[in-house]
Amino acid sequence: MLAPTWLRYAQKRFSFPSSRFNSSCIAPDHSVYISESTDPYFNLSFEDWLFRHKPAHQPLLLLYRDDPCVIIGRNQNPWKEVNFDALRARKDIPFVRRRSGGGTVYHDLGNTNFSIHLPRSSFDRKATAQVVLRAVRSLGLDARVNERNDICIGKEKVSGSAYKIVNKRAYHHGTMLISTRLDTLGDLLRTQKDTMETKGVASVRSPVCNLQQFISGLSHKAFMDAVVKEFRKEYGSLGEAQTVREESWRDLDYIKRGMAELPSWEWAYGQTPEFAYSVTHEFSWGGADVKLWSRHGIILDCDIHVSENALPPDDIGHMQKLLVGGRYAFITDDAHELRSDKPRWMELWNWLQNVMKS
Numbered sequence: 001m002l003a004p005t006w007l008r009y010a011q012k013r014f015s016f017p018s019s020r021f022n023s024s025c026i027a028p029d030h031s032v033y034i035s036e037s038t039d040p041y042f043n044l045s046f047e048d049w050l051f052r053h054k055p056a057h058q059p060l061l062l063l064y065r066d067d068p069c070v071i072i073g074r075n076q077n078p079w080k081e082v083n084f085d086a087l088r089a090r091k092d093i094p095f096v097r098r099r100s101g102g103g104t105v106y107h108d109l110g111n112t113n114f115s116i117h118l119p120r121s122s123f124d125r126k127a128t129a130q131v132v133l134r135a136v137r138s139l140g141l142d143a144r145v146n147e148r149n150d151i152c153i154g155k156e157k158v159s160g161s162a163y164k165i166v167n168k169r170a171y172h173h174g175t176m177l178i179s180t181r182l183d184t185l186g187d188l189l190r191t192q193k194d195t196m197e198t199k200g201v202a203s204v205r206s207p208v209c210n211l212q213q214f215i216s217g218l219s220h221k222a223f224m225d226a227v228v229k230e231f232r233k234e235y236g237s238l239g240e241a242q243t244v245r246e247e248s249w250r251d252l253d254y255i256k257r258g259m260a261e262l263p264s265w266e267w268a269y270g271q272t273p274e275f276a277y278s279v280t281h282e283f284s285w286g287g288a289d290v291k292l293w294s295r296h297g298i299i300l301d302c303d304i305h306v307s308e309n310a311l312p313p314d315d316i317g318h319m320q321k322l323l324v325g326g327r328y329a330f331i332t333d334d335a336h337e338l339r340s341d342k343p344r345w346m347e348l349w350n351w352l353q354n355v356m357k358s
Helices: 005-013 040-053 084-089 125-138 182-189 220-235 253-261 313-323 343-357
Strands: 032-035 060-064 069-072 095-097 105-107 111-119 151-153 156-159 161-166 169-177 196-198 242-244 275-283 286-295 298-306
Touching: 032 040, 032 220, 040 060, 040 069, 040 095, 040 111, 040 161, 040 169, 040 253, 060 220, 084 182, 105 111, 105 182, 111 125, 111 220, 125 151, 125 156, 125 161, 125 169, 125 220, 275 343, 286 343, 298 313, 313 343
Parallel strands: 032 060, 032 242, 069 095
Antiparallel strands: 060 111, 069 105, 111 169, 151 156, 156 169, 161 169, 196 275, 275 286, 286 298
């Protein structure tokens, strides 16, 4: 089975010749970066490069927007978090596993992303949330921070956050919904898999709204300017903001490798924590109960039961053999292994394929 269109495109696009740059020879010497790129693979890789290469004692702010995409947390299960049927219907929208924890979010050009990096010794997620909160309030909005450090207006969330701490460095990054397509957000993040039990981090579902619902015409730039202003107040006057153009940075070895890794199966799917999924279905010839176990995107085991005499035990065993050891949702349809001469077997097989892909 071929990889999804977006994955094949990304893998082709991010296949680079030998780099002319060495990221170890270049250090981020600004404190405020504003990316002009809307490529989520670049922006997340650039963010990670800043995090790994900025001197540990210096504060840093990155602001950017992405083209439409679904971003899941480092320790999440994409099949639990993402509505893949809706995602495939929108062929140009990828899902991306970021390098920080937290829950799943939707990005588009109506959403602005902020990333505040600090020394680990002085990092306080409540304090960084207050920096962004003050920026929102300075625009004339009556916002607040809830117990999860999300920014809300009334009972609805306008900003969600995630964090990462490594050695002497930490960051708090998050979204700000300004004019995001909330209908698309809802479609892509709405899943109903109550019988999927995962060891990964589950998203906390919350009602959301856009800032433009309260201030018509509020712009990406106005929000960015407010965040930069509050960041400077909190951490001192830190020089001019650096505009980031993708073509000037994407050939750095570190960023190039990051952009190649993010869309790969090994990162996007292969990092999925262990999970089990129980599903049932009624066919015209009887019922089926199936349980699948998977870790790191590989099917470890499966248990298939069908109505009495619906399928011979050997046929069930053959199906289990085809599934175990394969990539969840990416099982290859090898014609010589399938039992196309047995309609019930094929009906069960096709249903299971659709279950895993959804």
